[in-house]
Amino acid sequence: MFKKVLIANRGEIAVRILRACRAMEIATVAVYSTADRGALHVRLADESVCIGPPSPLESYLNIPAIVSAALAFGADAVHPGYGFLSENGDFAEACQRSGLTFIGPRVRNIRLMGDKPRARRIMERAGVPVLSGTSSGTTDVKEAQAVAAQIGFPILIKAAGGGGGRGLRVVQNQQELSTLFAVAQEEGENAFGNGTLYVEKYLERARHIEFQIVGDQHRNVIHLGERECSIQRRYQKLIEEAPSPALTKRLRERMGAVAVKAARAVGYTNVGTIEFLLDPQGHFYFIEMNTRVQVEHPVTEMMTGIDVVQAGIRSAGGEPLPWRQKDIRFSGHAIECRVVAEDPITMLPSPGTIRTYHPPGGMGVRVEAGVMENSTVPVYYDSLVAKVIVSAQTRDEAVQRMRAALAEYRIEGIKTNIPLHQRILRDRDFLAGKLHTRYLDTFLARSNNGATRPSQRLPSNPSEVSSKEV
Numbered sequence: 181m182f183k184k185v186l187i188a189n190r191g192e193i194a195v196r197i198l199r200a201c202r203a204m205e206i207a208t209v210a211v212y213s214t215a216d217r218g219a220l221h222v223r224l225a226d227e228s229v230c231i232g233p234p235s236p237l238e239s240y241l242n243i244p245a246i247v248s249a250a251l252a253f254g255a256d257a258v259h260p261g262y263g264f265l266s267e268n269g270d271f272a273e274a275c276q277r278s279g280l281t282f283i284g285p286r287v288r289n290i291r292l293m294g295d296k297p298r299a300r301r302i303m304e305r306a307g308v309p310v311l312s313g314t315s316s317g318t319t320d321v322k323e324a325q326a327v328a329a330q331i332g333f334p335i336l337i338k339a340a341g342g343g344g345g346r347g348l349r350v351v352q353n354q355q356e357l358s359t360l361f362a363v364a365q366e367e368g369e370n371a372f373g374n375g376t377l378y379v380e381k382y383l384e385r386a387r388h389i390e391f392q393i394v395g396d397q398h399r400n401v402i403h404l405g406e407r408e409c410s411i412q413r414r415y416q417k418l419i420e421e422a423p424s425p426a427l428t429k430r431l432r433e434r435m436g437a438v439a440v441k442a443a444r445a446v447g448y449t450n451v452g453t454i455e456f457l458l459d460p461q462g463h464f465y466f467i468e469m470n471t472r473v474q475v476e477h478p479v480t481e482m483m484t485g486i487d488v489v490q491a492g493i494r495s496a497g498g499e500p501l502p503w504r505q506k507d508i509r510f511s512g513h514a515i516e517c518r519v520v521a522e523d524p525i526t527m528l529p530s531p532g533t534i535r536t537y538h539p540p541g542g543m544g545v546r547v548e549a550g551v552m553e554n555s556t557v558p559v560y561y562d563s564l565v566a567k568v569i570v571s572a573q574t575r576d577e578a579v580q581r582m583r584a585a586l587a588e589y590r591i592e593g594i595k596t597n598i599p600l601h602q603r604i605l606r607d608r609d610f611l612a613g614k615l616h617t618r619y620l621d622t623f624l625a626r627s628n629n630g631a632t633r634p635s636q637r638l639p640s641n642p643s644e645v646s647s648k649e650v
Contacts, residue, residue: 345415425613
């Protein structure tokens with residue numbers, strides 16, 4: 181096993197990886213930009229090194245600086261976390277060429293699944309259902325128009341070289357296509373250095389269901405169940421839960437088997453996620469594979485008792501999986517709320533300094549945070565501050581436990597989206613499990629039109645009140 185791991189990330193995921201390494205008695209090196217000099221992950225790591233100024237391109241995306249830091253500090257492995265360089269094949273290859281183990285899948289896995297049109301073709305050949313659309317990327321709007329005419333509107337145009345909602349647009353009709361194609365192409369070019377797009381049929385009221393995959397270097401692959409990730413804003417997940425309210429035992433087994441088949445089709449060797457869309461009729465379709473640990477992995481950990489981050493480290497170290505599929509047991513219900521630094525009404529970013537910080541606790545409550553009192557939330561990076569995860573025997577109990585946890589959470593000095601979470605947790609459609617990828621748009625429209633009953637509204641929490649004072 182590794183003696184020292186350099187954590188090539190920041191925020192809550194850097195802290196999460198650090199804790200996993202500490203539990204395994206592995207020394208850690210934190211990297212940071214000048215904007216993160218006093219960050220929590222820097223304070224908790226065994227060693228730390230500044231790799232550049234605040235700009236991500238000059239720090240957390242600076243491959244030579246990160247590899248050089250790992251070598252200078254005697255690390256034998258690098259963990260990329262999520263975001264930044266986690267799905268960058270060049271970074272994984274640079275680590276390997278420098279004698280460092282990249283804690284993730286093989287370079288080939290990253291590159292195959294990072295090319296979204298190619299991933300679609302691989303899945304089709306493997307017998308995994310995919311949505312109607314293009315089988316290769318294109319930069320020609322006329323080709324997209326021809327595909328749209330064949331499969332019908334609405335359609336999705338998506339960046340071939342990335343994800344996270346960037347370079348992605350829903351097109352409702354032929355008149356919108358040229359304009360939105362150009363917008364998505366520009367976003368893809370700016371975000372991923374690749375303006376190639378592909379086209380898929382858009383499902384209006386589908387659920388976003390993903391399966392956690394774990395593979396090793398000995399051809400063993402299993403899944404750790406599903407996560408319901410349908411509550412999204414601008415294609416960024418906001419609330420995740422497991423199990424999904426929509427899946428029967430039979431459908432869960434079918435989707436899990438297909439997820440494992442998808443991972444086997446590319447010889448997958450670490451933790452990852454197979455993402456599906458599930459339509460109201462129970463048909464499901466492969467969207468993409470994320471070749472890294474997900475933000476919402478704690479939901480699975482709470483359900484299975486398996487440390488997903490440690491599993492990835494052990495797999496990268498060459499250890500075989502200690503479980504077979506029949507060994508995996510699921511217990512109760514888990515929910516995760518992502519707490520971000522933004523105004524809960526306007527949803528604009530709210531960077532600043534956290535003056536008071538008190539996380540919730542109690543039975544079945546877990547908080548993964550990258551901040552503490554007097555931490556600064558910089559303007560340069562993702563606005564995720566923390567994740568609150570709860571587990572209970574039933575979904576209703578988990579919802580109640582999450583309400584109590586959020587009511588206890590004190591974050592003063594910045595605005596957060598905690599009030600929005602509190603409103604959602606009392607919404608009639610959420611409580612009934614009536615979820616789909618446009619749920620949040622519908623919920624906000626109802627709320628803004630006064631359709632949310634007064635009895636469903638929660639009073640402002642302390643973090644909202646204090647934010648108004650800042």
